Ligand SMILES: Cc1ncc(COP(=O)(O)O)c(C=O)c1O
Protein backbone atom coordinates (compact mmCIF):
# COMPACT_ATOMS: atom_id res chain seq x y z
CA UNK A 280 0.00 0.00 0.00
CA UNK A 281 2.78 2.40 0.91
CA UNK A 282 4.27 2.23 -2.58
CA UNK A 283 0.85 2.68 -4.14
CA UNK A 284 0.44 5.66 -1.91
CA UNK A 285 3.74 7.22 -2.94
CA UNK A 286 2.37 7.94 -6.39
CA UNK A 287 -0.12 10.27 -4.73
CA UNK A 288 2.62 12.39 -3.28
CA UNK A 289 3.38 15.87 -4.45
CA UNK A 290 5.31 18.66 -2.79
CA UNK A 291 4.06 22.18 -2.40
CA UNK A 292 5.33 24.40 -5.18
CA UNK A 293 8.40 26.43 -4.29
CA UNK A 294 6.52 29.65 -5.00
CA UNK A 295 4.33 28.80 -2.01
CA UNK A 296 7.35 28.65 0.26
CA UNK A 297 7.32 32.11 1.67
CA UNK A 298 8.78 32.80 5.10
CA UNK A 299 6.43 33.30 8.05
CA UNK A 300 5.89 36.78 9.31
CA UNK A 301 5.40 36.74 13.05
CA UNK A 302 3.33 39.66 14.16
CA UNK A 303 1.31 40.89 17.06
CA UNK A 304 -1.28 42.28 14.74
CA UNK A 305 -4.55 41.51 16.40
CA UNK A 306 -7.44 41.50 13.97
CA UNK A 307 -10.73 42.28 15.60
CA UNK A 308 -12.25 43.29 12.29
CA UNK A 309 -15.10 41.49 10.66
CA UNK A 310 -15.20 39.69 7.37
CA UNK A 311 -13.10 41.14 4.64
CA UNK A 312 -13.22 41.75 0.96
CA UNK A 313 -9.86 40.22 0.11
CA UNK A 314 -10.21 36.48 0.67
CA UNK A 315 -7.88 34.32 -1.45
CA UNK A 316 -10.78 31.85 -1.78
CA UNK A 317 -13.52 33.73 -3.52
CA UNK A 318 -15.40 30.47 -4.09
CA UNK A 319 -15.39 29.57 -0.40
CA UNK A 320 -17.44 31.38 2.23
CA UNK A 321 -16.19 34.58 0.82
CA UNK A 322 -17.75 37.70 2.18
CA UNK A 323 -17.77 39.40 -1.19
CA UNK A 324 -19.16 42.79 -2.00
CA UNK A 325 -22.42 41.15 -2.80
CA UNK A 326 -22.52 39.56 0.66
CA UNK A 327 -21.93 42.94 2.26
CA UNK A 328 -24.66 44.38 0.12
CA UNK A 329 -26.92 41.51 1.04
CA UNK A 330 -26.14 42.03 4.73
CA UNK A 331 -27.03 45.67 4.44
CA UNK A 332 -30.23 44.81 2.57
CA UNK A 333 -31.19 42.18 5.14
CA UNK A 334 -30.52 44.50 8.09
CA UNK A 335 -32.72 47.14 6.49
CA UNK A 336 -35.50 44.75 5.63
CA UNK A 337 -35.54 43.17 9.07
CA UNK A 338 -35.94 46.51 10.83
CA UNK A 339 -38.28 48.01 8.29
CA UNK A 340 -41.80 46.78 8.73
CA UNK A 341 -41.39 45.86 12.40
CA UNK A 342 -42.70 48.86 14.21
CA UNK A 343 -42.75 46.98 17.52
CA UNK A 344 -39.36 45.28 16.91
CA UNK A 345 -38.43 45.03 20.61
CA UNK A 346 -41.64 43.14 21.47
CA UNK A 347 -40.80 40.57 18.86
CA UNK A 348 -37.18 40.02 19.77
CA UNK A 349 -37.85 36.69 21.41
CA UNK A 350 -39.35 35.33 18.20
CA UNK A 351 -36.65 34.12 15.84
CA UNK A 352 -37.57 35.08 12.32
CA UNK A 353 -36.44 32.73 9.62
CA UNK A 354 -33.28 33.92 7.91
CA UNK A 355 -33.89 35.32 4.44
CA UNK A 356 -33.68 32.76 1.65
CA UNK A 357 -30.66 34.39 0.02
CA UNK A 358 -28.60 34.17 3.21
CA UNK A 359 -26.86 31.01 4.53
CA UNK A 360 -26.17 30.20 8.20
CA UNK A 361 -22.59 31.49 8.04
CA UNK A 362 -23.69 34.82 6.62
CA UNK A 363 -26.45 35.04 9.19
CA UNK A 364 -23.88 34.49 11.96
CA UNK A 365 -21.63 37.23 10.60
CA UNK A 366 -24.52 39.70 10.57
CA UNK A 367 -25.38 38.74 14.16
CA UNK A 368 -21.72 38.88 15.23
CA UNK A 369 -21.33 42.46 14.03
CA UNK A 370 -23.54 43.40 16.96
CA UNK A 371 -22.12 41.06 19.59
CA UNK A 372 -18.43 40.60 18.58
CA UNK A 373 -16.12 39.00 21.16
CA UNK A 374 -17.70 41.06 23.99
CA UNK A 375 -14.31 41.73 25.58
CA UNK A 376 -13.29 38.09 25.95
CA UNK A 377 -9.79 37.27 24.78
CA UNK A 378 -7.00 34.70 24.97
CA UNK A 379 -3.26 34.60 24.30
CA UNK A 380 -0.33 32.17 24.48
CA UNK A 381 1.79 32.05 27.64
CA UNK A 382 4.55 29.62 28.65
CA UNK A 383 3.00 26.48 30.11
CA UNK A 384 2.43 26.82 33.89
CA UNK A 385 3.65 30.44 33.83
CA UNK A 386 2.82 32.71 36.78
CA UNK A 387 -0.28 34.90 36.48
CA UNK A 388 1.80 38.03 35.90
CA UNK A 389 4.15 36.62 33.26
CA UNK A 390 5.37 39.20 30.79
CA UNK A 391 5.92 36.56 28.12
CA UNK A 392 2.70 36.50 26.11
CA UNK A 393 2.02 35.99 22.42
CA UNK A 394 -0.97 36.79 20.27
CA UNK A 395 -2.85 33.76 18.98
CA UNK A 396 -2.14 35.28 15.56
CA UNK A 397 1.57 34.61 16.08
CA UNK A 398 3.01 31.40 14.67
CA UNK A 399 4.72 30.14 17.79
CA UNK A 400 4.81 26.68 19.36
CA UNK A 401 7.47 27.01 22.05
CA UNK A 402 8.22 29.50 24.81
CA UNK A 403 11.42 31.56 24.86
CA UNK A 404 13.07 28.93 27.04
CA UNK A 405 12.01 26.13 24.68
CA UNK A 406 9.16 24.90 26.88
CA UNK A 407 5.52 24.21 26.00
CA UNK A 408 2.94 26.95 25.58
CA UNK A 409 -0.61 27.18 26.84
CA UNK A 410 -3.61 29.23 25.76
CA UNK A 411 -4.57 31.53 28.63
CA UNK A 412 -8.03 33.10 28.68
CA UNK A 413 -8.86 36.44 30.27
CA UNK A 414 -10.56 34.82 33.25
CA UNK A 415 -11.41 38.21 34.79
CA UNK A 416 -13.57 39.00 31.76
CA UNK A 417 -15.23 35.59 31.85
CA UNK A 418 -15.84 35.91 35.60
CA UNK A 419 -18.01 38.96 35.03
CA UNK A 420 -20.71 36.36 34.40
CA UNK A 421 -21.78 33.79 37.00
CA UNK A 422 -21.45 30.05 36.42
CA UNK A 423 -25.22 29.81 35.92
CA UNK A 424 -24.96 32.20 32.97
CA UNK A 425 -22.44 29.99 31.20
CA UNK A 426 -24.37 26.81 31.98
CA UNK A 427 -27.58 28.29 30.56
CA UNK A 428 -25.82 29.74 27.53
CA UNK A 429 -24.11 26.46 26.62
CA UNK A 430 -27.28 24.46 27.25
CA UNK A 431 -29.27 26.78 25.02
CA UNK A 432 -26.97 26.08 22.08
CA UNK A 433 -26.98 22.27 22.11
CA UNK A 434 -28.19 20.55 18.98
CA UNK A 435 -28.98 23.69 16.97
CA UNK A 436 -28.02 24.56 13.43
CA UNK A 437 -27.12 28.14 14.33
CA UNK A 438 -23.62 28.79 12.99
CA UNK A 439 -21.21 28.00 14.58
CA UNK A 440 -22.95 26.85 17.77
CA UNK A 441 -24.29 23.62 16.27
CA UNK A 442 -20.78 22.33 16.90
CA UNK A 443 -20.10 20.94 20.37
CA UNK A 444 -16.81 22.85 20.29
CA UNK A 445 -18.07 26.20 19.05
CA UNK A 446 -21.12 26.11 21.31
CA UNK A 447 -18.45 26.99 23.91
CA UNK A 448 -16.78 29.60 21.67
CA UNK A 449 -16.19 32.09 24.51
CA UNK A 450 -14.07 29.43 26.30
CA UNK A 451 -12.26 28.36 23.11
CA UNK A 452 -11.33 31.14 20.65
CA UNK A 453 -13.44 34.09 21.78
CA UNK A 454 -12.12 36.55 19.22
CA UNK A 455 -12.45 34.60 16.00
CA UNK A 456 -14.91 35.86 13.43
CA UNK A 457 -17.60 33.22 12.76
CA UNK A 458 -16.84 33.62 9.08
CA UNK A 459 -13.34 32.21 9.60
CA UNK A 460 -14.51 29.13 11.48
CA UNK A 461 -14.05 25.79 9.73
CA UNK A 462 -16.47 23.43 11.43
CA UNK A 463 -18.08 20.15 10.46
CA UNK A 464 -20.41 20.37 13.48
CA UNK A 465 -18.15 18.11 15.53
CA UNK A 466 -18.64 17.23 19.19
CA UNK A 467 -21.97 16.64 20.92
CA UNK A 468 -20.93 12.98 21.06
CA UNK A 469 -22.91 10.23 22.72
CA UNK A 470 -22.35 9.60 26.42
CA UNK A 471 -23.18 5.91 26.38
CA UNK A 472 -24.56 4.27 29.50
CA UNK A 473 -22.54 1.02 29.68
CA UNK A 474 -25.30 -0.72 31.56
CA UNK A 475 -24.50 -4.33 30.73
CA UNK A 476 -20.72 -4.01 30.97
CA UNK A 477 -21.04 -2.41 34.41
CA UNK A 478 -23.68 -4.82 35.65
CA UNK A 479 -22.35 -8.13 34.35
CA UNK A 480 -18.59 -7.63 34.23
CA UNK A 481 -17.61 -4.98 36.75
CA UNK A 482 -19.35 -6.16 39.89
CA UNK A 483 -22.65 -4.37 39.33
CA UNK A 484 -21.37 -0.87 38.54
CA UNK A 485 -24.54 1.14 37.89
CA UNK A 486 -22.95 4.44 36.91
CA UNK A 487 -20.49 3.49 34.19
CA UNK A 488 -20.40 5.59 31.01
CA UNK A 489 -18.42 5.68 27.79
CA UNK A 490 -17.88 9.06 26.15
CA UNK A 491 -17.89 8.18 22.47
CA UNK A 492 -15.51 10.84 21.13
CA UNK A 493 -14.72 8.49 18.24
CA UNK A 494 -18.25 8.64 16.85
CA UNK A 495 -17.29 11.75 15.03
CA UNK A 496 -16.74 13.14 11.57
CA UNK A 497 -13.36 11.47 10.94
CA UNK A 498 -13.79 8.79 13.59
CA UNK A 499 -11.71 10.16 16.45
CA UNK A 500 -11.57 12.90 19.09
CA UNK A 501 -9.03 14.76 16.97
CA UNK A 502 -11.86 16.55 15.18
CA UNK A 503 -12.47 18.56 18.36
CA UNK A 504 -9.01 20.11 18.27
CA UNK A 505 -8.66 20.31 14.53
CA UNK A 506 -11.68 22.54 13.98
CA UNK A 507 -9.99 25.12 16.22
CA UNK A 508 -6.55 24.85 14.67
CA UNK A 509 -7.73 24.92 11.06
CA UNK A 510 -10.11 27.80 11.82
CA UNK A 511 -7.20 29.83 13.18
CA UNK A 512 -5.11 28.98 10.10
CA UNK A 513 -8.03 30.05 7.90
CA UNK A 514 -8.16 33.36 9.77
CA UNK A 515 -4.40 33.86 9.34
CA UNK A 516 -4.45 33.08 5.62
CA UNK A 517 -7.38 35.32 4.81
CA UNK A 518 -7.55 39.08 4.84
CA UNK A 519 -6.71 41.33 6.48
CA UNK A 520 -3.88 39.25 7.98
CA UNK A 521 -3.05 37.50 4.68
CA UNK A 522 -0.25 35.39 6.18
CA UNK A 523 1.70 33.34 3.62
CA UNK A 524 0.94 29.95 5.17
CA UNK A 525 1.40 27.40 2.40
CA UNK A 526 -0.21 24.51 4.23
CA UNK A 527 -0.71 22.69 7.51
CA UNK A 528 1.34 19.64 8.49
CA UNK A 529 1.43 16.95 11.13
CA UNK A 530 3.10 13.72 12.14
CA UNK A 531 0.51 11.12 12.91
CA UNK A 532 -0.34 7.64 14.02
CA UNK A 533 -3.45 7.96 11.88
CA UNK A 534 -6.12 10.02 13.61
CA UNK A 535 -4.55 13.49 13.65
CA UNK A 536 -3.78 13.11 9.94
CA UNK A 537 -7.35 12.05 9.15
CA UNK A 538 -8.81 15.03 11.00
CA UNK A 539 -6.31 17.51 9.58
CA UNK A 540 -6.95 16.32 6.03
CA UNK A 541 -10.72 16.55 6.32
CA UNK A 542 -10.79 20.03 7.84
CA UNK A 543 -8.18 21.32 5.40
CA UNK A 544 -10.09 19.85 2.49
CA UNK A 545 -13.27 21.57 3.69
CA UNK A 546 -11.43 24.90 3.89
CA UNK A 547 -9.39 24.44 0.70
CA UNK A 548 -6.07 24.55 2.58
CA UNK A 549 -3.21 22.15 1.61
CA UNK A 550 -2.54 19.42 4.20
CA UNK A 551 0.77 17.55 4.55
CA UNK A 552 0.91 14.43 6.71
CA UNK A 553 3.90 12.35 7.84
CA UNK A 554 2.93 8.77 8.65
CA UNK A 555 5.12 6.00 10.07
CA UNK A 556 5.20 3.40 7.28
CA UNK A 557 3.32 0.15 8.02
CA UNK A 558 2.33 1.26 11.52
CA UNK A 559 -1.17 2.60 11.02
CA UNK A 560 -4.39 0.88 10.02
CA UNK A 561 -5.49 0.77 6.40
CA UNK A 562 -8.67 2.69 7.21
CA UNK A 563 -6.61 5.50 8.73
CA UNK A 564 -4.15 5.53 5.82
CA UNK A 565 -6.88 5.93 3.25
CA UNK A 566 -8.51 8.89 5.02
CA UNK A 567 -5.93 11.59 4.13
CA UNK A 568 -5.45 10.03 0.72
CA UNK A 569 -9.16 10.37 0.01
CA UNK A 570 -9.20 13.95 1.30
CA UNK A 571 -6.43 14.97 -1.09
CA UNK A 572 -3.65 15.55 1.44
CA UNK A 573 0.04 15.17 0.59
CA UNK A 574 0.80 11.88 2.33
CA UNK A 575 4.39 10.95 3.16
CA UNK A 576 4.77 7.37 4.33
CA UNK A 577 8.10 7.51 6.16
CA UNK A 578 10.33 4.63 7.16
CA UNK A 579 10.43 5.43 10.87
CA UNK A 580 8.15 5.35 13.90
CA UNK A 581 5.81 8.13 15.09
CA UNK A 582 8.51 9.76 17.23
CA UNK A 583 10.76 9.91 14.14
CA UNK A 584 7.94 11.50 12.12
CA UNK A 585 7.35 14.01 14.91
CA UNK A 586 11.02 15.06 14.89
CA UNK A 587 10.89 15.50 11.11
CA UNK A 588 7.71 17.59 11.04
CA UNK A 589 9.13 19.87 13.71
CA UNK A 590 12.23 20.43 11.61
CA UNK A 591 10.21 20.97 8.44
CA UNK A 592 7.76 23.42 10.03
CA UNK A 593 10.68 25.41 11.44
CA UNK A 594 12.05 25.74 7.90
CA UNK A 595 8.97 26.11 5.67
CA UNK A 596 5.77 28.15 6.00
CA UNK A 597 3.84 25.07 7.03
CA UNK A 598 1.75 25.44 10.17
CA UNK A 599 2.17 22.65 12.73
CA UNK A 600 -1.02 20.78 13.59
CA UNK A 601 0.17 18.38 16.29
CA UNK A 602 -0.88 18.92 19.87
CA UNK A 603 2.47 20.53 20.60
CA UNK A 604 0.43 23.43 19.22
CA UNK A 605 -1.68 24.36 22.23
CA UNK A 606 -4.57 25.61 20.08
CA UNK A 607 -5.61 22.00 19.49
CA UNK A 608 -6.19 21.44 23.19
CA UNK A 609 -8.64 24.33 23.35
CA UNK A 610 -10.99 22.30 21.18
CA UNK A 611 -10.28 18.97 22.84
CA UNK A 612 -11.08 20.38 26.29
CA UNK A 613 -14.70 20.86 25.26
CA UNK A 614 -15.23 17.09 25.58
CA UNK A 615 -14.80 17.55 29.35
CA UNK A 616 -17.27 20.44 29.41
CA UNK A 617 -19.69 18.35 27.37
CA UNK A 618 -19.50 15.51 29.92
CA UNK A 619 -20.43 17.93 32.71
CA UNK A 620 -23.26 19.27 30.60
CA UNK A 621 -24.54 15.76 29.85
CA UNK A 622 -24.78 15.15 33.61
CA UNK A 623 -26.67 18.42 34.17
CA UNK A 624 -23.44 19.93 35.49
CA UNK A 625 -22.73 17.23 38.06
CA UNK A 626 -19.08 16.20 38.31
CA UNK A 627 -18.22 12.51 37.79
CA UNK A 628 -15.84 10.74 40.17
CA UNK A 629 -13.42 9.30 37.61
CA UNK A 630 -12.49 9.97 33.99
CA UNK A 631 -10.22 7.45 32.25
CA UNK A 632 -8.36 8.61 29.14
CA UNK A 633 -5.99 6.57 26.94
CA UNK A 634 -2.71 8.45 26.52
CA UNK A 635 -0.08 8.62 23.75
CA UNK A 636 1.36 12.04 22.88
CA UNK A 637 -0.40 13.14 26.11
CA UNK A 638 -2.16 16.28 24.94
CA UNK A 639 -5.64 14.93 25.58
CA UNK A 640 -5.28 14.14 29.26
CA UNK A 641 -4.28 17.78 29.80
CA UNK A 642 -7.15 18.96 27.60
CA UNK A 643 -9.58 17.09 29.87
CA UNK A 644 -7.97 18.63 32.93
CA UNK A 645 -8.22 22.08 31.40
CA UNK A 646 -11.90 21.73 30.47
CA UNK A 647 -12.84 20.56 33.95
CA UNK A 648 -10.65 23.13 35.68
CA UNK A 649 -12.02 26.04 33.66
CA UNK A 650 -15.56 25.03 34.64
CA UNK A 651 -14.52 24.78 38.27
CA UNK A 652 -12.77 28.14 38.29
CA UNK A 653 -15.72 29.85 36.61
CA UNK A 654 -18.11 28.13 39.04
CA UNK A 655 -20.07 26.11 36.52
CA UNK A 656 -19.25 23.20 38.88
CA UNK A 657 -17.73 23.00 42.33
CA UNK A 658 -15.09 20.28 42.15
CA UNK A 659 -12.80 18.22 39.90
CA UNK A 660 -13.00 14.54 38.94
CA UNK A 661 -9.98 12.28 39.41
CA UNK A 662 -8.20 11.56 36.13
CA UNK A 663 -6.69 8.25 35.06
CA UNK A 664 -4.32 8.04 32.09
CA UNK A 665 -4.13 4.57 30.55
CA UNK A 666 -1.19 3.45 28.41
CA UNK A 667 -0.35 0.35 26.42
CA UNK A 668 2.39 -1.58 28.25
CA UNK A 669 4.31 -1.61 24.95
CA UNK A 670 4.37 2.20 24.87
CA UNK A 671 4.34 3.25 28.50
CA UNK A 672 6.78 6.12 29.24
CA UNK A 673 4.23 7.98 31.39
CA UNK A 674 3.40 4.83 33.37
CA UNK A 675 7.09 4.22 34.12
CA UNK A 676 7.49 7.86 35.13
CA UNK A 677 4.48 7.61 37.48
CA UNK A 678 5.76 4.36 38.99
CA UNK A 679 9.12 6.00 39.68
CA UNK A 680 7.31 8.59 41.81
CA UNK A 681 7.67 11.22 39.08
CA UNK A 682 11.46 10.97 39.18
CA UNK A 683 13.39 11.74 35.98
CA UNK A 684 11.38 11.18 32.81
CA UNK A 685 12.87 8.79 30.26
CA UNK A 686 11.44 8.39 26.78
CA UNK A 687 11.21 4.80 25.52
CA UNK A 688 11.30 3.15 22.10
CA UNK A 689 7.64 2.22 21.72
CA UNK A 690 7.07 -1.39 20.64
CA UNK A 691 4.28 -2.53 18.33
CA UNK A 692 0.85 -2.50 19.90
CA UNK A 693 -2.67 -3.15 18.68
CA UNK A 694 -3.39 0.29 20.12
CA UNK A 695 -1.31 1.63 17.25
CA UNK A 696 -2.47 5.24 17.59
CA UNK A 697 -0.74 5.46 20.99
CA UNK A 698 2.49 3.75 19.96
CA UNK A 699 4.48 6.77 21.13
CA UNK A 700 7.66 6.66 23.23
CA UNK A 701 8.59 10.34 23.52
CA UNK A 702 5.34 12.25 24.15
CA UNK A 703 5.56 15.98 23.48
CA UNK A 704 3.05 16.85 26.22
CA UNK A 705 4.70 14.95 29.05
CA UNK A 706 4.85 18.07 31.27
CA UNK A 707 1.20 18.85 30.63
CA UNK A 708 0.17 15.29 31.51
CA UNK A 709 2.14 15.22 34.76
CA UNK A 710 0.62 18.57 35.74
CA UNK A 711 -2.92 17.33 35.06
CA UNK A 712 -2.43 14.11 36.99
CA UNK A 713 -0.81 15.76 40.00
CA UNK A 714 -3.58 18.38 40.13
CA UNK A 715 -6.36 15.79 40.17
CA UNK A 716 -4.84 13.15 42.43
CA UNK A 717 -4.62 11.14 39.24
CA UNK A 718 -3.43 7.65 38.45
CA UNK A 719 -1.57 6.06 35.53
CA UNK A 720 -2.33 2.46 34.55
CA UNK A 721 -1.06 0.21 31.79
CA UNK A 722 -2.51 -2.69 29.80
CA UNK A 723 -0.76 -5.58 28.09
CA UNK A 724 -1.74 -6.54 24.57
CA UNK A 725 -3.88 -9.39 25.85
CA UNK A 726 -5.55 -7.21 28.49
CA UNK A 727 -6.44 -4.47 26.03
CA UNK A 728 -7.73 -6.82 23.35
CA UNK A 729 -9.80 -8.80 25.86
CA UNK A 730 -11.24 -5.63 27.39
CA UNK A 731 -12.14 -4.27 23.96
CA UNK A 732 -13.72 -7.57 22.91
CA UNK A 733 -15.68 -7.92 26.12
CA UNK A 734 -17.06 -4.40 25.66
CA UNK A 735 -18.03 -5.36 22.12
CA UNK A 736 -19.92 -8.34 23.55
CA UNK A 737 -22.06 -5.86 25.50
CA UNK A 738 -23.04 -3.88 22.40
CA UNK A 739 -20.11 -1.56 21.77
CA UNK A 740 -17.64 -1.66 18.87
CA UNK A 741 -14.64 -0.27 20.69
CA UNK A 742 -11.20 0.56 19.31
CA UNK A 743 -8.06 -0.93 20.94
CA UNK A 744 -7.25 2.41 22.63
CA UNK A 745 -10.62 2.32 24.33
CA UNK A 746 -9.60 -1.24 25.22
CA UNK A 747 -6.57 0.18 27.03
CA UNK A 748 -8.81 2.51 29.06
CA UNK A 749 -11.28 -0.30 29.79
CA UNK A 750 -8.47 -2.63 30.90
CA UNK A 751 -7.30 0.10 33.30
CA UNK A 752 -10.84 0.30 34.65
CA UNK A 753 -10.92 -3.48 35.24
CA UNK A 754 -7.67 -3.28 37.18
CA UNK A 755 -8.73 -0.31 39.29
CA UNK A 756 -12.03 -2.02 40.11
CA UNK A 757 -10.25 -5.24 41.07
CA UNK A 758 -7.97 -3.33 43.42
CA UNK A 759 -10.96 -1.49 44.89
CA UNK A 760 -9.59 1.90 43.86
CA UNK A 761 -12.71 2.68 41.84
CA UNK A 762 -15.79 1.83 43.91
CA UNK A 763 -18.96 0.06 42.78
CA UNK A 764 -21.06 3.21 42.90
CA UNK A 765 -18.47 5.66 41.62
CA UNK A 766 -19.65 7.55 38.58
CA UNK A 767 -16.98 6.63 36.05
CA UNK A 768 -16.41 7.79 32.48
CA UNK A 769 -14.24 5.86 30.04
CA UNK A 770 -13.19 8.07 27.13
CA UNK A 771 -13.47 6.22 23.84
CA UNK A 772 -11.09 8.00 21.51
CA UNK A 773 -11.65 6.41 18.10
CA UNK A 774 -14.25 4.48 16.16
CA UNK A 775 -13.83 0.69 16.18
CA UNK A 776 -14.40 0.59 12.43
CA UNK A 777 -10.95 2.11 11.95
CA UNK A 778 -9.38 -0.95 13.57
CA UNK A 779 -11.16 -3.91 12.05
CA UNK A 780 -7.87 -5.64 11.14
CA UNK A 781 -7.05 -6.16 14.81
CA UNK A 782 -10.56 -7.38 15.55
CA UNK A 783 -10.42 -9.83 12.65
CA UNK A 784 -7.08 -11.18 13.90
CA UNK A 785 -8.50 -11.58 17.41
CA UNK A 786 -11.70 -13.32 16.35
CA UNK A 787 -9.76 -15.59 13.99
CA UNK A 788 -7.55 -16.68 16.89
CA UNK A 789 -4.59 -15.61 14.82
CA UNK A 790 -2.58 -13.73 17.42
CA UNK A 791 0.58 -15.43 18.64
CA UNK A 792 0.74 -16.01 22.40
CA UNK A 793 -2.78 -14.70 22.98
CA UNK A 794 -5.67 -16.85 24.20
CA UNK A 795 -8.29 -14.54 22.68
CA UNK A 796 -10.85 -15.43 25.37
CA UNK A 797 -13.76 -13.72 23.69
CA UNK A 798 -13.02 -14.79 20.12
CA UNK A 799 -16.20 -15.50 18.19
CA UNK A 800 -15.16 -16.87 14.80
CA UNK A 801 -17.84 -17.43 12.17
CA UNK A 802 -18.91 -21.06 11.64
CA UNK A 803 -18.54 -22.45 8.12
CA UNK A 804 -21.52 -24.66 7.29
CA UNK A 805 -22.52 -26.71 4.28
CA UNK A 806 -25.58 -25.36 2.49
CA UNK A 807 -28.06 -27.95 3.73
CA UNK A 808 -30.79 -27.87 6.39
CA UNK A 809 -29.38 -30.73 8.50
CA UNK A 810 -25.94 -29.17 8.77
CA UNK A 811 -27.38 -25.79 9.73
CA UNK A 812 -29.66 -27.42 12.35
CA UNK A 813 -26.74 -29.32 13.88
CA UNK A 814 -24.75 -26.15 14.34
CA UNK A 815 -27.67 -24.25 15.89
CA UNK A 816 -28.52 -27.10 18.31
CA UNK A 817 -24.92 -27.21 19.47
CA UNK A 818 -24.64 -23.45 19.80
CA UNK A 819 -27.96 -22.84 21.51
CA UNK A 820 -27.75 -26.05 23.56
CA UNK A 821 -30.77 -26.32 25.87
CA UNK A 822 -32.28 -22.97 24.83
CA UNK A 823 -34.35 -24.16 21.88
CA UNK A 824 -37.02 -25.99 23.87
CA UNK A 825 -36.56 -29.13 21.78
C1 LIG B 1 -7.37 6.82 19.07
C2 LIG B 1 -6.44 7.55 19.96
N1 LIG B 1 -6.55 7.38 21.27
C3 LIG B 1 -5.74 8.01 22.13
C4 LIG B 1 -4.75 8.86 21.69
C5 LIG B 1 -3.90 9.52 22.70
O1 LIG B 1 -4.11 10.91 22.75
P1 LIG B 1 -2.93 11.84 23.20
O2 LIG B 1 -1.87 11.73 22.16
O3 LIG B 1 -3.50 13.19 23.26
O4 LIG B 1 -2.45 11.31 24.50
C6 LIG B 1 -4.57 9.04 20.32
C7 LIG B 1 -3.47 9.86 19.77
O5 LIG B 1 -2.41 9.94 20.31
C8 LIG B 1 -5.45 8.39 19.44
O6 LIG B 1 -5.34 8.58 18.13
Ligand SMILES: N[C@@H](CCOP(=O)(O)O)C(=O)O
Nearest residue numbers: 531532533534535601602636
Ligand atom coordinates in the same frame (compact mmCIF):
# COMPACT_ATOMS: atom_id res chain seq x y z
N1 LIG C 1 -2.58 9.62 17.99
C1 LIG C 1 -2.07 10.76 17.37
C2 LIG C 1 -0.62 11.00 17.62
C3 LIG C 1 -0.28 12.47 17.47
O1 LIG C 1 -0.90 13.16 18.48
P1 LIG C 1 -1.19 14.71 18.48
O2 LIG C 1 -2.39 14.85 19.34
O3 LIG C 1 0.02 15.36 19.01
O4 LIG C 1 -1.46 15.16 17.09
C4 LIG C 1 -2.43 10.68 15.89
O5 LIG C 1 -3.49 10.22 15.58
O6 LIG C 1 -1.64 11.06 15.06
